[in-house]
Amino acid sequence: MADPSLHSEPHLHSITNLNQITIDYTPEACTHTPSTNEISIVFDTRGGARWRSPSRYLHGTFSAKIQCPKGNTSGLNFNIYLSSLEGDKAQDEIDFEFLGKDKMIVQTNVYTCGNGNREEIHQLGFDCSDGFHEYEIKWGNDVIEWRIDGVVVRVEERKEGVGFPEKPMFLYASVWDASYIDEAKWCGEYVGCDAPYACLYKDVQVPACGYKEDS
Template structure:
Protein backbone atom coordinates (compact mmCIF):
# COMPACT_ATOMS: atom_id res chain seq x y z
CA UNK A 1 0.00 0.00 0.00
CA UNK A 2 1.41 3.40 -0.96
CA UNK A 3 1.74 6.24 1.52
CA UNK A 4 -0.99 8.26 -0.25
CA UNK A 5 -3.49 5.40 -0.28
CA UNK A 6 -2.79 4.36 3.30
CA UNK A 7 -3.88 7.74 4.67
CA UNK A 8 -7.35 7.09 3.23
CA UNK A 9 -8.06 4.08 5.44
CA UNK A 10 -11.00 4.94 7.71
CA UNK A 11 -12.69 3.94 10.93
CA UNK A 12 -16.08 4.77 12.46
CA UNK A 13 -16.18 7.87 14.64
CA UNK A 14 -17.40 6.62 18.02
CA UNK A 15 -17.03 9.79 20.11
CA UNK A 16 -18.04 13.37 19.39
CA UNK A 17 -17.72 16.75 21.10
CA UNK A 18 -20.73 19.10 21.01
CA UNK A 19 -19.78 22.77 20.79
CA UNK A 20 -23.13 24.31 21.73
CA UNK A 21 -26.78 23.48 22.53
CA UNK A 22 -26.13 19.84 23.46
CA UNK A 23 -29.84 19.15 23.91
CA UNK A 24 -30.23 19.63 20.13
CA UNK A 25 -27.63 16.96 19.27
CA UNK A 26 -28.22 13.27 19.94
CA UNK A 27 -25.46 10.71 19.40
CA UNK A 28 -25.85 6.93 19.59
CA UNK A 29 -22.49 5.10 19.39
CA UNK A 30 -24.38 1.78 19.39
CA UNK A 31 -26.11 2.55 16.08
CA UNK A 32 -23.48 4.99 14.76
CA UNK A 33 -26.12 7.68 14.31
CA UNK A 34 -26.07 11.42 15.06
CA UNK A 35 -29.19 13.60 14.84
CA UNK A 36 -28.95 17.40 14.94
CA UNK A 37 -32.19 19.37 15.39
CA UNK A 38 -33.15 22.99 14.75
CA UNK A 39 -36.18 24.85 16.13
CA UNK A 40 -36.92 28.06 18.06
CA UNK A 41 -34.00 27.22 20.39
CA UNK A 42 -31.54 27.24 17.49
CA UNK A 43 -29.35 24.41 16.22
CA UNK A 44 -26.19 22.65 17.29
CA UNK A 45 -22.69 21.75 16.13
CA UNK A 46 -20.68 18.60 16.76
CA UNK A 47 -17.11 17.71 15.85
CA UNK A 48 -14.54 14.98 16.13
CA UNK A 49 -12.63 15.21 19.44
CA UNK A 50 -9.29 15.23 17.60
CA UNK A 51 -7.74 16.81 14.55
CA UNK A 52 -6.47 14.85 11.55
CA UNK A 53 -3.87 15.68 8.92
CA UNK A 54 -5.14 14.39 5.55
CA UNK A 55 -7.31 11.35 4.86
CA UNK A 56 -10.89 10.43 3.98
CA UNK A 57 -13.84 11.81 5.95
CA UNK A 58 -17.53 11.20 5.41
CA UNK A 59 -20.95 10.04 6.43
CA UNK A 60 -24.30 8.93 5.13
CA UNK A 61 -26.48 12.02 5.52
CA UNK A 62 -30.21 12.64 5.28
CA UNK A 63 -31.03 16.35 5.26
CA UNK A 64 -34.04 17.87 7.06
CA UNK A 65 -37.35 17.70 5.22
CA UNK A 66 -39.96 20.36 4.57
CA UNK A 67 -39.46 24.06 3.94
CA UNK A 68 -35.84 24.42 5.05
CA UNK A 69 -35.33 27.87 3.54
CA UNK A 70 -32.70 29.85 5.45
CA UNK A 71 -30.98 26.87 7.03
CA UNK A 72 -27.48 25.58 6.40
CA UNK A 73 -26.69 21.94 7.20
CA UNK A 74 -23.27 20.62 6.43
CA UNK A 75 -20.25 18.41 6.88
CA UNK A 76 -16.85 20.07 6.75
CA UNK A 77 -13.26 20.05 7.89
CA UNK A 78 -11.78 23.03 9.70
CA UNK A 79 -8.55 23.64 11.57
CA UNK A 80 -10.63 25.55 14.14
CA UNK A 81 -14.16 26.89 13.81
CA UNK A 82 -14.21 30.66 14.36
CA UNK A 83 -10.50 31.16 13.65
CA UNK A 84 -10.17 33.78 10.90
CA UNK A 85 -7.00 32.09 9.59
CA UNK A 86 -8.56 28.64 9.36
CA UNK A 87 -8.05 26.00 6.69
CA UNK A 88 -11.37 24.43 5.71
CA UNK A 89 -12.99 22.01 3.23
CA UNK A 90 -16.80 22.06 2.92
CA UNK A 91 -19.93 20.23 1.93
CA UNK A 92 -22.79 22.67 2.58
CA UNK A 93 -26.49 22.14 1.93
CA UNK A 94 -28.34 25.41 1.34
CA UNK A 95 -31.88 25.21 2.66
CA UNK A 96 -33.49 26.98 -0.29
CA UNK A 97 -32.63 24.04 -2.58
CA UNK A 98 -32.46 20.44 -1.36
CA UNK A 99 -31.48 19.11 -4.80
CA UNK A 100 -27.97 20.62 -4.83
CA UNK A 101 -24.92 20.97 -2.59
CA UNK A 102 -22.15 23.57 -2.34
CA UNK A 103 -18.45 22.70 -2.08
CA UNK A 104 -15.68 25.09 -1.09
CA UNK A 105 -12.27 25.21 0.53
CA UNK A 106 -10.30 27.80 2.49
CA UNK A 107 -6.61 28.38 3.03
CA UNK A 108 -5.54 30.60 5.96
CA UNK A 109 -9.01 32.12 6.08
CA UNK A 110 -9.40 32.79 2.36
CA UNK A 111 -12.25 31.05 0.53
CA UNK A 112 -13.98 32.22 -2.61
CA UNK A 113 -13.77 28.78 -4.25
CA UNK A 114 -17.47 27.94 -4.04
CA UNK A 115 -19.19 25.67 -6.53
CA UNK A 116 -22.83 24.53 -6.64
CA UNK A 117 -23.49 20.96 -7.79
CA UNK A 118 -26.88 19.48 -8.80
CA UNK A 119 -27.32 16.16 -6.99
CA UNK A 120 -30.02 14.59 -9.13
CA UNK A 121 -32.09 13.81 -6.03
CA UNK A 122 -33.75 15.46 -3.04
CA UNK A 123 -31.21 15.18 -0.21
CA UNK A 124 -33.99 15.00 2.39
CA UNK A 125 -35.64 11.88 0.97
CA UNK A 126 -33.01 9.29 1.90
CA UNK A 127 -29.47 8.75 3.16
CA UNK A 128 -26.63 9.34 0.71
CA UNK A 129 -22.89 9.01 1.22
CA UNK A 130 -20.79 12.18 1.16
CA UNK A 131 -16.99 11.87 1.29
CA UNK A 132 -14.07 14.30 1.38
CA UNK A 133 -10.69 12.86 0.35
CA UNK A 134 -7.83 15.23 1.17
CA UNK A 135 -4.10 14.80 0.72
CA UNK A 136 -1.10 17.07 0.01
CA UNK A 137 -1.75 16.96 -3.74
CA UNK A 138 -5.53 16.97 -4.21
CA UNK A 139 -9.01 17.30 -2.71
CA UNK A 140 -11.90 15.20 -3.93
CA UNK A 141 -15.57 15.49 -3.00
CA UNK A 142 -17.66 12.36 -3.66
CA UNK A 143 -21.38 11.57 -3.47
CA UNK A 144 -22.46 7.93 -3.46
CA UNK A 145 -19.02 6.92 -4.70
CA UNK A 146 -18.98 9.29 -7.67
CA UNK A 147 -16.61 12.25 -7.89
CA UNK A 148 -18.51 15.53 -7.67
CA UNK A 149 -15.44 17.79 -7.71
CA UNK A 150 -11.69 17.34 -7.77
CA UNK A 151 -9.05 20.00 -7.13
CA UNK A 152 -5.40 19.27 -7.93
CA UNK A 153 -2.77 21.43 -6.28
CA UNK A 154 -0.84 23.57 -8.72
CA UNK A 155 2.72 24.66 -8.05
CA UNK A 156 2.71 27.66 -5.73
CA UNK A 157 -1.04 27.39 -5.06
CA UNK A 158 -2.19 27.91 -1.44
CA UNK A 159 -3.45 24.64 0.02
CA UNK A 160 -5.18 23.43 3.20
CA UNK A 161 -2.26 22.05 5.24
CA UNK A 162 -3.36 22.50 8.86
CA UNK A 163 -4.67 19.53 10.88
CA UNK A 164 -8.46 19.70 10.91
CA UNK A 165 -11.47 18.59 12.92
CA UNK A 166 -14.50 17.03 11.22
CA UNK A 167 -17.51 19.27 11.94
CA UNK A 168 -21.25 19.21 11.24
CA UNK A 169 -23.95 21.68 12.22
CA UNK A 170 -27.42 23.01 11.49
CA UNK A 171 -27.86 26.79 11.72
CA UNK A 172 -29.92 29.70 10.42
CA UNK A 173 -27.88 31.43 7.71
CA UNK A 174 -30.61 33.90 6.68
CA UNK A 175 -28.36 36.79 7.62
CA UNK A 176 -25.76 35.91 4.97
CA UNK A 177 -26.04 38.09 1.86
CA UNK A 178 -29.53 39.27 2.90
CA UNK A 179 -30.93 35.76 2.51
CA UNK A 180 -29.72 35.23 -1.03
CA UNK A 181 -27.36 32.40 -0.03
CA UNK A 182 -29.70 29.98 1.75
CA UNK A 183 -33.01 31.81 1.51
CA UNK A 184 -34.89 33.39 4.41
CA UNK A 185 -35.90 31.28 7.38
CA UNK A 186 -39.60 30.40 7.50
CA UNK A 187 -39.68 27.65 10.12
CA UNK A 188 -43.11 26.29 9.25
CA UNK A 189 -41.89 22.67 9.40
CA UNK A 190 -39.78 22.87 12.58
CA UNK A 191 -38.29 20.95 14.22
CA UNK A 192 -35.82 20.17 11.45
CA UNK A 193 -33.56 17.15 11.89
CA UNK A 194 -30.36 16.40 9.97
CA UNK A 195 -29.28 12.77 10.42
CA UNK A 196 -25.82 11.27 10.05
CA UNK A 197 -24.94 7.55 9.92
CA UNK A 198 -21.63 5.71 9.73
CA UNK A 199 -19.44 8.79 10.20
CA UNK A 200 -15.93 7.96 8.97
CA UNK A 201 -12.56 9.47 9.91
CA UNK A 202 -8.99 8.42 9.09
CA UNK A 203 -7.33 5.59 11.00
CA UNK A 204 -3.95 7.27 10.67
CA UNK A 205 -2.65 10.84 10.85
CA UNK A 206 -4.35 11.65 14.15
CA UNK A 207 -2.62 14.68 15.60
CA UNK A 208 -1.50 14.15 19.18
CA UNK A 209 -3.12 16.37 21.81
CA UNK A 210 0.19 17.92 22.82
CA UNK A 211 0.79 18.91 19.20
CA UNK A 212 -2.63 20.57 18.85
CA UNK A 213 -1.65 23.43 21.11
CA UNK A 214 1.41 24.36 19.06
Protein backbone atom coordinates (compact mmCIF):
# COMPACT_ATOMS: atom_id res chain seq x y z
CA MET A 1 0.00 0.00 0.00
CA ALA A 2 1.24 3.50 -0.84
CA ASP A 3 2.57 5.81 1.82
CA PRO A 4 -0.36 8.07 2.80
CA SER A 5 2.00 11.07 2.76
CA LEU A 6 1.83 10.94 -1.03
CA HIS A 7 -1.83 11.82 -0.93
CA SER A 8 -1.29 14.71 1.50
CA GLU A 9 0.69 16.63 -1.12
CA PRO A 10 -2.01 18.53 -3.05
CA HIS A 11 0.35 19.75 -5.79
CA LEU A 12 0.70 16.15 -6.98
CA HIS A 13 -2.87 16.28 -8.28
CA SER A 14 -2.77 19.65 -10.08
CA ILE A 15 -2.21 18.63 -13.72
CA THR A 16 -2.63 20.02 -17.21
CA ASN A 17 -2.32 18.82 -20.81
CA LEU A 18 1.16 18.92 -22.33
CA ASN A 19 0.49 21.44 -25.10
CA GLN A 20 4.04 21.82 -26.43
CA ILE A 21 6.94 19.42 -26.92
CA THR A 22 10.60 19.70 -27.86
CA ILE A 23 11.89 17.07 -30.31
CA ASP A 24 15.50 16.17 -29.58
CA TYR A 25 16.28 14.33 -32.83
CA THR A 26 14.66 13.15 -36.09
CA PRO A 27 11.78 15.64 -36.00
CA GLU A 28 10.38 14.21 -39.25
CA ALA A 29 9.69 10.94 -37.36
CA CYS A 30 7.70 12.62 -34.57
CA THR A 31 4.26 14.21 -34.99
CA HIS A 32 2.51 16.35 -32.37
CA THR A 33 -1.14 17.40 -32.67
CA PRO A 34 -1.84 19.82 -29.79
CA SER A 35 -5.55 20.15 -30.62
CA THR A 36 -6.12 16.48 -29.81
CA ASN A 37 -3.17 16.06 -27.39
CA GLU A 38 -1.69 13.26 -29.51
CA ILE A 39 1.95 12.45 -30.26
CA SER A 40 3.36 9.72 -32.49
CA ILE A 41 6.91 8.45 -32.91
CA VAL A 42 7.77 6.35 -35.96
CA PHE A 43 10.78 4.02 -36.07
CA ASP A 44 12.00 3.04 -39.55
CA THR A 45 15.18 3.39 -41.60
CA ARG A 46 15.60 6.91 -40.21
CA GLY A 47 15.86 5.47 -36.70
CA GLY A 48 13.43 6.64 -34.05
CA ALA A 49 12.89 9.96 -32.30
CA ARG A 50 12.72 11.44 -28.82
CA TRP A 51 10.43 14.16 -27.51
CA ARG A 52 10.37 15.91 -24.15
CA SER A 53 8.47 18.54 -22.25
CA PRO A 54 9.95 22.03 -22.74
CA SER A 55 10.04 22.54 -18.95
CA ARG A 56 11.44 20.61 -16.02
CA TYR A 57 9.24 19.74 -13.04
CA LEU A 58 9.98 19.08 -9.39
CA HIS A 59 7.48 16.47 -8.15
CA GLY A 60 3.95 15.94 -9.41
CA THR A 61 1.79 13.60 -11.48
CA PHE A 62 2.75 12.60 -15.05
CA SER A 63 0.61 10.37 -17.24
CA ALA A 64 -0.10 9.32 -20.80
CA LYS A 65 -2.26 6.82 -22.62
CA ILE A 66 0.07 4.79 -24.81
CA GLN A 67 -0.43 2.30 -27.61
CA CYS A 68 2.91 0.62 -28.25
CA PRO A 69 4.04 -0.38 -31.76
CA LYS A 70 2.45 -3.40 -33.40
CA GLY A 71 4.22 -6.33 -35.02
CA ASN A 72 7.55 -7.94 -34.21
CA THR A 73 9.23 -5.20 -32.15
CA SER A 74 12.18 -7.28 -30.95
CA GLY A 75 15.21 -5.10 -30.29
CA LEU A 76 13.28 -1.86 -29.79
CA ASN A 77 12.76 0.10 -26.60
CA PHE A 78 9.73 2.40 -26.29
CA ASN A 79 9.06 4.33 -23.14
CA ILE A 80 7.89 7.26 -21.08
CA TYR A 81 10.12 8.53 -18.30
CA LEU A 82 11.35 11.44 -16.22
CA SER A 83 15.00 12.52 -16.37
CA SER A 84 16.91 15.53 -15.11
CA LEU A 85 18.78 15.50 -18.44
CA GLU A 86 19.04 12.71 -20.99
CA GLY A 87 22.67 11.82 -21.61
CA ASP A 88 23.94 13.30 -18.33
CA LYS A 89 25.83 10.58 -16.48
CA ALA A 90 24.71 12.07 -13.14
CA GLN A 91 21.00 12.13 -14.00
CA ASP A 92 18.04 11.41 -11.76
CA GLU A 93 15.42 9.35 -13.58
CA ILE A 94 12.09 7.53 -13.10
CA ASP A 95 11.12 5.10 -15.89
CA PHE A 96 8.45 3.11 -17.63
CA GLU A 97 10.28 1.12 -20.34
CA PHE A 98 8.79 -1.39 -22.76
CA LEU A 99 11.15 -4.12 -23.93
CA GLY A 100 10.40 -4.97 -27.55
CA LYS A 101 11.11 -8.69 -27.15
CA ASP A 102 8.04 -9.13 -24.90
CA LYS A 103 5.01 -6.86 -25.19
CA MET A 104 3.32 -8.45 -22.18
CA ILE A 105 5.69 -6.80 -19.69
CA VAL A 106 6.97 -3.36 -18.71
CA GLN A 107 10.08 -2.42 -16.73
CA THR A 108 10.22 0.31 -14.10
CA ASN A 109 13.44 1.78 -12.78
CA VAL A 110 14.80 4.64 -10.67
CA TYR A 111 18.14 6.43 -10.99
CA THR A 112 19.79 8.87 -8.63
CA CYS A 113 23.01 10.65 -9.60
CA GLY A 114 23.38 8.24 -12.51
CA ASN A 115 23.03 5.10 -10.40
CA GLY A 116 20.22 2.72 -11.35
CA ASN A 117 20.11 -1.06 -11.01
CA ARG A 118 16.70 -0.86 -9.34
CA GLU A 119 14.79 -2.44 -12.21
CA GLU A 120 11.53 -4.29 -11.66
CA ILE A 121 9.59 -6.22 -14.31
CA HIS A 122 5.77 -6.09 -14.21
CA GLN A 123 3.39 -8.46 -15.98
CA LEU A 124 0.83 -6.35 -17.82
CA GLY A 125 -1.86 -8.96 -18.36
CA PHE A 126 -2.31 -7.58 -21.90
CA ASP A 127 -0.33 -6.88 -25.07
CA CYS A 128 0.88 -3.28 -24.79
CA SER A 129 0.27 -2.78 -28.53
CA ASP A 130 -3.37 -3.84 -28.27
CA GLY A 131 -5.09 -0.49 -27.68
CA PHE A 132 -4.34 2.40 -25.34
CA HIS A 133 -3.50 1.95 -21.65
CA GLU A 134 -2.69 4.65 -19.11
CA TYR A 135 0.76 4.81 -17.49
CA GLU A 136 1.20 7.21 -14.59
CA ILE A 137 4.06 8.31 -12.33
CA LYS A 138 3.34 10.13 -9.08
CA TRP A 139 6.55 11.61 -7.70
CA GLY A 140 6.41 13.12 -4.21
CA ASN A 141 8.94 14.33 -1.67
CA ASP A 142 9.31 10.91 -0.06
CA VAL A 143 7.53 8.37 -2.27
CA ILE A 144 7.09 7.42 -5.94
CA GLU A 145 4.14 5.48 -7.31
CA TRP A 146 3.91 3.84 -10.73
CA ARG A 147 0.34 3.11 -11.89
CA ILE A 148 -1.06 1.27 -14.89
CA ASP A 149 -4.73 1.87 -15.72
CA GLY A 150 -5.14 3.34 -12.24
CA VAL A 151 -3.64 0.35 -10.41
CA VAL A 152 -0.47 0.86 -8.34
CA VAL A 153 2.19 -1.58 -9.57
CA ARG A 154 5.19 -0.25 -7.63
CA VAL A 155 5.98 2.04 -4.70
CA GLU A 156 9.43 3.39 -3.78
CA GLU A 157 9.77 5.22 -0.47
CA ARG A 158 12.68 7.39 0.63
CA LYS A 159 15.00 5.35 2.85
CA GLU A 160 18.04 6.38 4.83
CA GLY A 161 21.22 5.66 2.90
CA VAL A 162 19.38 5.00 -0.40
CA GLY A 163 19.30 7.63 -3.14
CA PHE A 164 15.99 9.29 -3.99
CA PRO A 165 15.34 11.51 -7.05
CA GLU A 166 15.56 15.19 -6.10
CA LYS A 167 16.60 16.98 -9.32
CA PRO A 168 14.00 18.77 -11.47
CA MET A 169 13.15 16.54 -14.42
CA PHE A 170 11.79 16.68 -17.96
CA LEU A 171 9.14 14.24 -19.19
CA TYR A 172 10.66 12.24 -22.08
CA ALA A 173 9.52 9.57 -24.53
CA SER A 174 11.41 7.80 -27.29
CA VAL A 175 11.61 4.78 -29.58
CA TRP A 176 15.09 3.45 -30.30
CA ASP A 177 17.04 0.35 -31.28
CA ALA A 178 18.36 -1.09 -28.01
CA SER A 179 19.50 -4.41 -29.47
CA TYR A 180 23.16 -3.60 -28.73
CA ILE A 181 22.50 -3.39 -24.97
CA ASP A 182 23.76 -6.43 -23.02
CA GLU A 183 24.25 -8.46 -26.22
CA ALA A 184 20.53 -8.14 -27.05
CA LYS A 185 19.47 -9.77 -23.78
CA TRP A 186 17.54 -6.69 -22.65
CA CYS A 187 15.23 -5.96 -25.59
CA GLY A 188 16.09 -8.77 -28.01
CA GLU A 189 17.69 -8.84 -31.44
CA TYR A 190 16.33 -6.27 -33.87
CA VAL A 191 14.36 -7.94 -36.68
CA GLY A 192 12.52 -5.05 -38.28
CA CYS A 193 10.22 -7.17 -40.41
CA ASP A 194 7.16 -5.05 -39.53
CA ALA A 195 8.71 -1.58 -39.91
CA PRO A 196 7.65 1.17 -39.82
CA TYR A 197 6.74 0.97 -36.12
CA ALA A 198 4.53 3.66 -34.56
CA CYS A 199 4.26 4.37 -30.84
CA LEU A 200 1.20 6.51 -30.06
CA TYR A 201 0.75 8.79 -27.05
CA LYS A 202 -2.42 10.69 -26.17
CA ASP A 203 -3.85 12.64 -23.23
CA VAL A 204 -0.32 13.42 -22.01
CA GLN A 205 -0.55 15.26 -18.70
CA VAL A 206 2.06 17.01 -16.57
CA PRO A 207 2.02 19.13 -13.39
CA ALA A 208 0.25 22.45 -13.80
CA CYS A 209 3.33 24.35 -12.58
CA GLY A 210 6.81 23.82 -13.98
CA TYR A 211 10.01 24.23 -12.01
CA LYS A 212 11.31 27.80 -11.82
CA GLU A 213 14.84 27.59 -13.21
CA ASP A 214 17.47 29.82 -11.63
CA SER A 215 18.19 32.87 -13.75
